[in-house]
Amino acid sequence: MLSIKNLHASIEGTPILRGINLEVKAGEVHAIMGPNGSGKSTLASVLAGREEYEVTEGEVIFKGIDLLELSPEVRAREGVFLAFQYPVEIPGVSSTNFLRTAVNQVREYRGLEPLDAVKFLTLMKEKMKLVEIDQKLLSRSLNEGFSGGEKKRNEIFQMAMLDPTLSILDETDSGLDIDALRIVSNGVNQLKSDKNATIVVTHYQRLLDYIVPDFVHVLYNGRIVKSGTKELAMELEEKGYDWIKEEVDSKATV
């Protein structure tokens, strides 16, 4: 489904990603871990199409299409979903109107009829249960005054509404208490199928107790330096990132 080859990206001339290779197949969950500043969020942002990052080398093929050629909105309509690390508060834009606009633009692109108000509401109610989000929250301005947990739940709720093929969760666990974490993970797990895939970007192993990955990759200095299964995440939890850094740095000096 997703094939990343030798991806290099920089911001304002500073290289952040220095040759990422990653293959993701339908039905899989990949965890991207790594110390702070290793490029995890950059990878998520580049995949979603954030303009500040300049791709200097490499390619990203998503469902056979050159993803890097597409605008952020077309990527979203093609089925890429980024759950933001810091969801943006947008005063004056009602959550419901925003979602309806988004859902219908995505549907139109996919050749589906737009949802009328009634059908939209029905879909919303169904998906709201998934992340136990309160309707009152959705009558407010988008993310405005939401708590950290509410914002993250709202991200997963939007994910459920937009029905993506590739979901990228950028530090969705950071700042969540255990209840919120359970709710968010539970939502993600219920949305999993053999047709879609998930990339979980996280600093901590804790989230992976709830969203169990098929593969774990360690990102350091803009490259994937180690890949394994969920046991690798356990090892990282136990030993921290230093041993990986040492391993990589010593290789580099040889």
Next chain:
Amino acid sequence: MSTLIKHETLGEMLNSSSKGFEKARAEGKEAFENQGFPTNKSEEYKFTAISKKLEQSIQNYALAESFEVTAEDVKSNLFEGYTGDVLVFTNGHFQPNLSSAIAGIEVSLLSEKSDTPVGSIAKPAKDPFCALNQAAFTDGIFISVPKKAVVEKPILLLNFNKAINGQVIQPRVWIEAGDFAEVTFINHTVNLSDVTYFSNKVTEIKGGVNSQIRFYKLQNEGKNVIEVSNTETDIHKDGRFSSVTISLSGEMVRNNLSINILGSNSEGNMYGLYLLNGKSHVDNHTNVDHTVPHAESNELYKGILADHSRGVFNGKIFVRQDAQKTNAFQQNNNILLSEDAVVNTKPQLEIWADDVKCSHGCTTGQLDEEALFYLQARGIAKDQAKGLLLYAFAGEVLEHIRDESFRKYCTDLVQDRLGSKF
């Protein structure tokens, strides 16, 4: 003094014997001659070179005459679903036969109310255009809402302008609301000509004890209008005055809006939105004068500027020594959509009292890129995402319009503009 004062037709206009108010007119003339048109050194008109604009555009300082409009014209220019009353003006001249007779409210030509103290609220010495209007106003209108009258539906002041190139329209409005009266006014002008003209309007509003006055204004007369508007209000104990000013076009528009807080526990609110493109220039100068304790003022002006447009905001707040426990808030936010658009914004707070809560802030920037990306990342097209964000920005002002039909009319205009133009 500017050379413009020597313009011979201006002299003729100033000396023309208009109906009544000889003393007030003489005072206006004197005040105007003392001040002259503002030069480029004038602090108050620093960013709005209106004298130059007038020099280029006004060949003939003559008051535009009344012309005929039909009941059909009036009807076709009402907002959809509007149920309130209408007072009709053509080139500033009141048209009683096309206007509603509003139950319980006194409406007359200003010339029929010769004891009206014109110039007592909007004083001619404060502004040359206010003085010019007082010297040579086209008749005008007198509206009095009696004590305890609650006018549920708004009153629309519907102006039709059709001036011959270079002419002047100088309407004058006097509004008084008795104690405990409640009333809403909507100002709307329909421009029937496509030539440049100069509109110089003065509105004086006197609010009684515990009165509630709402005053809305829509400026969308097209790109050939040069307009100066002086609106000044006295509010007394427990009274409340709220204004919303929406400016969507104009070659050069200057709004002077002043609230004099003369009684405690009163409240003055000023909201404004300027949404400009092309070469439009809109300048809002506001002034709140807190002279007594325990009163409040709130001010929010927002601007969205595209192309080569220019916005000016100057917000003065005076808190006099006696005005303890004043709460005064002011905010001006601008979004520039083009590199050629300019905003000059200046909060100006002068506080002599020591126990007050006052705040002000102004921001000028581009559209929030992070918010834009967030919407795009959910599948919303970039142009539409921009429109959504800009509309949300503007909506904070529009929501202060209480009358649903007028709010919808303004909202549609704003959304049209944001959807198509930007």
